[in-house]
Amino acid sequence: MYKAPVEEIAFTLKHVAGLGPALSEGRFGDLSEDLVDAILEEAGRFAAEEMVPLGEAGDRQGAKLGEGGVVLPTGWADLYRRWAEGGWNGLALDAEYGGQGLPQMLNVAALEMWNGGSMSFTLGPVLTMGAAEALHAHGAAALKERFLPKMVSGEWMATMNLTEPxxxxxxxxxxxRADRRDDGSYRIFGQKIYITWGDHDATDNIVHLVLARLPDAPAGSRGISLFLVPKFLVKEDGSLGARNDLHCHSLEHKLGIHGSPTCTMIYGDGKFGDEPGAIGYLIGEENKGLACMFTMMNNARLAVGMQGVAIAEAATQKALAYARERRQGKAPGWTEAGMSPIIEHPDVARMLVTMKALTQGSRAICYACAHAIDMSHHLEGAEARHFAERAALLTPIAKSFSTDIGVEVASLGIQVHGGMGFIEETGAARLLRDIRIAPIYEGTNGIQAIDLVTRKLPQSGGDHVRGFIEELKAVAVAVDASNRPGFGETATRLLGAIKDLQEATExxxxxxxxxxxxxxxxGATPYQRLFGLTLTGAYLAKGALADxxxxxxxxxxxxxxxLLAETAALKSTVTGGAASLAAARAVLA
Amino acid sequence: MYKAPVEEIAFTLKHVAGLGPALSEGRFGDLSEDLVDAILEEAGRFAAEEMVPLGEAGDRQGAKLGEGGVVLPTGWADLYRRWAEGGWNGLALDAEYGGQGLPQMLNVAALEMWNGGSMSFTLGPVLTMGAAEALHAHGAAALKERFLPKMVSGEWMATMNLTEPxxxxxxxxxxxRADRRDDGSYRIFGQKIYITWGDHDATDNIVHLVLARLPDAPAGSRGISLFLVPKFLVKEDGSLGARNDLHCHSLEHKLGIHGSPTCTMIYGDGKFGDEPGAIGYLIGEENKGLACMFTMMNNARLAVGMQGVAIAEAATQKALAYARERRQGKAPGWTEAGMSPIIEHPDVARMLVTMKALTQGSRAICYACAHAIDMSHHLEGAEARHFAERAALLTPIAKSFSTDIGVEVASLGIQVHGGMGFIEETGAARLLRDIRIAPIYEGTNGIQAIDLVTRKLPQSGGDHVRGFIEELKAVAVAVDASNRPGFGETATRLLGAIKDLQEATExxxxxxxxxxxxxxxxGATPYQRLFGLTLTGAYLAKGALADxxxxxxxxxxxxxxxLLAETAALKSTVTGGAASLAAARAVLA
Structure with a gap:
């Protein structure tokens, strides 16, 4: 049974990711360490006590499409209301619209715990938060006034509608397609697929952010606009009006996250309203929709990274508990009577320690990314730009490395359970089924790698990433200088990994x-893993030095x-694998 | 849709695994290459045309436990009869009992194709073959006479009953527990779990091989005996008698292989018969049951390895077909109008080529293992002993490496499909769900690694594995001597990997x-992977040299x-990772 690792989360935030210094420098106003601890504690309690039981049952039951739309699993609508009433939805959202304006660092830490409690459930709020940010950043004042406060409070949930067949x-x-109407609104027509929480019964309205194309828009990605399309139209006084012409046509039958409805959405087929076309309102400028969407996608990517961390943590906890109880064979050195707990077998211990290390590494990477986002908002000028670049650099790594780790650790978790791991009731298999989507959605990990290499490395002419690598080197040097024998070969190995990263980067x-x-x-994907592994080593070392x-x-x-032994191979694949890959394309013909 | 890769299978058998030389040296009597080709062709046709459609539908439907016992998915009983009537069950079994006495190499090649057709379905026959081998090797003549011919023909299926809670x-x-009866038979009492095809409606009798303990048996594994326990007792004249006191109590709800019933079996609770106790017949000697079971387990391990190869092949075919059709973005160098097929993107190409290489490598390892088994039977004296050691060495690698590859390749297959990979209808996710059991059953891959290191490496004082490594070196030297520029750095890299393997072994x-x-x-698990990767490189090179x-x-x-860039890391983990693992056990406390 998942228990939120509140202490480890707090430690990583404060001593590895930078929350400690940021608090003591007063970057977050009067936010105190005590308040941070209290928030984390309460989030952890809610996740473990309220979400875990309903989450597991809900994933067994699944979301269903009925006559009147999608019905969430039993108890989820109520769970959502209690969660929103706790103020969790607006944790990091703007205070002007009813949010608490707390740092992203706290929000991602809470997200980790919500996802540990139930990834399927948490998907709904994650999308709402992302949509609220996009509307906040790009929406006109009147539109924000009408929709944002209820999206911040969580009274209405929201979705992202990007994908089409x-x-x-x-x-x-x-x-x-979006057709202009005389009153300044638009009529939307089309089909969207893979829409997470596209319909449900948790809130009385749902705010869809929809990408569409104007009739006279340029071809390709420069002709895309972003629209706000509510499920129910909202009157001047804020009360709900007519049903808008959109609906969930079908639900996908998926490998995992069965409690989370994945919808095919139909806009403008005339099912509702007096004339076909779902009424939508432009967010930002015409044809600039992609830029607006990227605002929410960046944070959504980090939020997906947190799913990887959370599932890795849950899988590790579950496997550890099992390995302590289950007895089979006699491990080397086992002198007590009877069989030893399997945790005593070196092979099982290797799996569990690997799971621990990768989980903590990916957590630190995500929190460091959140720290950079916070600093980019709370500092100014060159400092803000520096951290904006840091956040941009870390986002694809946080998303891809953490989700790959989520899959890897969940699969190791099944292995630790032996035959029990393959039985659904154990719950270990569900973690793998659920997390397997995370390397795919919000931009596949291959897309993240392209983004990392082609857009993030060249920031500031390459100097940003170079500076970051120097920071990592300083950690290795500090390990060396610490002279703590318990570090073994850490300094040498970490320096080696950093050198691999540096050479591959150059x-x-x-x-x-x-x-x-x-x-x-x-070599973009191997490079991404090289970066993630090196950061894992450096952040673990940073934590150990602080403690x-x-x-x-x-x-x-x-x-x-x-684990860092792999970096040399990854570097060699990045810098020496391209020619052989090009030649081997012949085998795919 | 899976198509049996008959040509690639035939090539690997003949030019990599040793079937070619064995045929030309007349090791298999008058078996000709033409007959081999005809058998492979027909097996491939049956797998693709008859198994694939029923296999997919059957896994959706699942096996069900009804009033009268387990009911297989629609059409499976009939599919099994057609398959058995084709003589496939007895392909490699003794001609004296109605088999065809063909080499294991052909049998595993056919098994690969059956598993490609339907892994869930093929599990039934695999267990029957293993049980027939164990009975053949250890059973008394009268017992064999009564049961073996129908197990060889496939008229009756059989199971292995090892695991208990x-x-x-x-x-x-x-x-x-097994109690002796006056007539020389035994009464069996107990519960067995995870019994694959423990009950079903495909044959009118089922022969269970059951491990049990005599009341006066020594404790531990030296007190285990093996019994044949039929579902229906068999009269002197061979006709079916009374129902024996055993039944399937429940079916497991599993991550995958839903068409294959995984049963909890109850023996001797008095549900059937006039007094409690399932009637069983001893196979081999009392208290020597484990040795008898190992006969069948070795071949079963190789058969599980074939599941890994088959699913990797199926996943590769499916991903390749999708990547050729699906268009997204513009790959570097794409000059045609519109979006490029995703196969043109370097990252996707890397996944697909990796899938191909790992699939072909694991196939070659399994076939080489089958070759060694065949040679150990068809040669004599020191030569036979040499190949028996080779088979023993390769079995844990064939089982573990191929099943790990099956999981890895199936997961890459999902990734190539993007969002479609997570949708069950695509079929890519099912491959991962199905194959995830293979690294667990028939001895977890961790158990295989212990076997490899502690029992297989020390064969002939370490000289067997040393000699094998020299054979691999000869392949690398031949690559070097070939002077074919298309090999690039193959010779150097392969020699490097072999050196890593050699150092880790010593x-x-x-x-x-x-x-x-x-x-x-x-370091047993990293060593196992090091061995498998090095063999992959060597066997791919051997094939390329032959062609x-x-x-x-x-x-x-x-x-x-x-891929071989990883071997240095694995060697370093084997030879340098133990101390840090021992220290890190503290984090598991």
Whole structure:
């Protein structure tokens, strides 16, 4: 049974990701460490006590499409109301619209716990938060006034409508149409797929953000606009009006996250209203919709990264509990009577320690990303720009590495359980089924790798990433200088990994400079993992340095002497694998 | 839709695994290459045309437990009859009992195709074959006469009953009891779990092989006996008699292989018959049951390895077909109008080529294992002993590496499909759900690694594995001597991997020699992967050397210059990871 790792979360926030210094420098006004601790504690309690039981049952039951629309699993609508009433939805949203304006760091820490409680349930709020941010950043004042306060309070939930059958990773192929109306609104016509929480019975209205194309829009991604399309129209006085012409046509039958309805949405087929066309309101400028959507996608990407962390944590807790109880065989050195707990077997211990290290590494990466986002908002000028670049650099890594780790750790968790792992009632398999979507949605991890290499590395002419690598080196140097024998070979191995990262980075920058895009992209995914593993080593070390606990030291050493061994291979694949990949395309013909 | 890769299978058998030389040396009597080709062709046709459609539908429907026992999915009983009538069940079984006595190499090649057609369906026959082998090797003549011909023809199916709630990897904890009866038979009492095809409606009798303990048996694994316990007793004249006192109590709700019934079996609770106790017949000697069971487990392990190969092949075919059709974005160098097929994107190409290389590598390892089994039967004296050691060495690698690859490739297959990969109707997710059991059953891959390190490496004082490594080196030398530029850095990289394997092997042998078991076992799993990857490189190279096709060369080069980069990390983890793992156990406390 998942228990929110509140202490570990607080430690990572404060001593690894930068919350401690930010608080003591007063970056977040009068936010105190005590308040932080109280928020984390209460979020953890809510996740474990209220979400876990309903989450598990709800995923067994699944969301259903009935006559009147989608019905969430039993108890979820009520769970959502209690959660929203707790003020959790607006935690990091603007105080002007009713939010609490707290740092993203706290929000992602809470998100980790919600996802640990129930990933399927938490998907709904995540989408609402992202939509609220996009509307806040790009919407006209009147539109914000009418919709934002209820999206911030959670009274209305919201969705993102991007994907269509022919427009997934490449939104340029988008076909949904928006016709201008005389009153300044638009009529939307089209089909959207994979719409998470596209319909449900938790709130009395749902605010859809929909990408669509004007009749005279340029082709491709420069002709896409963003619209706000409510399920029910909202009158001047804020009360609900007529049903808008949109509905959920069907639900997907998915590998996992069965409690979360994944909808095919139909806009403007005339099912509702007096004439066909769902009424929508432009957000931002015409044809600039993609830029508006990217606002919410960046935070959504980090939020998906948190799913990876959360599921990895849940899988580790579950496997650890099982491995302590289950007895089979006699491990080397086992002298007591009877069989040993399987945790005593070196192979099982290796799996569990690996799970721990990867979970904590991916957590630190995500929190560091949130820290950068916060600093980009709370600092100014060059400092703000520096952290904006840091956030931009870390976002694809946080999304891709953490979700890959989520899958890897969930699969290891099944393995630790042996035969029980394959039985659904155990719950270990569900974690793998649920998290397997995370490397795919919000931009596949391959797309993240393209983003990382082609857009993030070249920031400030490559100097941003170079500076970041120097920061990592300083951690390794500090490990070396600490002279703590428990670190073993950590300093050497970490420096080696950082050197691999540095060489791979320079190679990629030089290929980009030459315009050799295919070569650079051939190794983008291995590079992304190289970055994530090196950060894992560095952040674990940073935590261990901040703390006298031998266990952090030992975990860091394990990561450095085992997991970081992979970085040399990854570097070699990045810098030396392109030619052989090009030649091997012949086998795909 | 899965299509049996008959040509690739035939090539690997003949030119990589050793079937070609064995045929030309007349090791298999008058078996000709033409007959081999005809058998493979027909097996491939049956798998693709008859198994695929019923397999997919059957996994959706699932096996059900009704009043009268387990009911297989619609059409499966009939599919089984057609399959058995084709003579496939007895392909490699003894001609004396009605089998065809063909080499294991052909049998595993056919098994690959059956599993590609339907893994859930094929599980039934695999268990029957294993049980027939165990009975053949250890049963008394009268018992064999009564049961074996119908098990060979497939008229009756059979099962393996090992696991109990407290006895999984360690069978020493087994509690099922066998009481002696005056007539030389036994009464069996107990509960067995995870019994694959433990009950069904495909045959009118089911022959259960059951491990149980005599009342006066020594404790632990030296007190286990093997019994044949038929669902229906068999009269002297071979006709069916009374229902024996055993039944399927419940079916497991599993992550995958839903068409395959996984039963909890109850023996001797008095549900059937005039007095409680299922009637069983001893196979082999009392208290020597584990040795008898190991006969069937070794071949079953290779058969599970084939599941990994088959699912990897199916996943690769499916992903390749999708990646050729699906268009998104513009890949570097794409000059045609519109979006490019995603196969043109370097990241997608990398996934697909990796899938191809790992699939072909694991196939070659399994076939080489089957070759060694065949040679150990068809040669004599020292030669036979040599190949028996080779088979023993390769079995844990074939089982573990291929099943890990099955999971890895199936997961990559989902990723290639993007959002579609998470939708059950696509079929990509089912492959992952199905294959996830394979690293667990028939001895978890961790157990395989313990077997590999502690029992297989020390064969002939370590000289067997040393000799094998020299054979691999000869392949790398031949690549070097070939001077074919398409091989790129293959020779150097392959020699490097072999050196890593050699060093890791010597380190493990020396630790075993010192009695430092915990140290040796700390790296057993990474060692197993190191061995599998190195073999992948060597066998791909062997195939490419045997053939003028540039594509084999290119695939070998890709594997050598990308996948083999991992071997240095694995070696370093094997030889340098134990101390840090031991220290990190503190974090599990």
């Amino acid at each position: 022919a427009a997934g990773s490449d939104l340029g192929g988008l076909r949904t 190679w990629l920058l030089s290929k980009l400079g030459e315009g050799a895009l295919a070569e650079a992209l051939s 006298g606990d031998d266990r952090r030291e030992a975990l860091t050493r394990f990561a450095a002497e085992n | 407290a006895a999984g990897s360690d069978l020493g904890g087994l509690r099922t 380190w493990l042998l020396s630790k075993l020699g010192e009695g430092a078991l915990a140290e040796a076992l700390s 003028g096709d540039d594509r084999r060369e290119a695939l070998t080069r890709f594997a050598a210059e990308n």
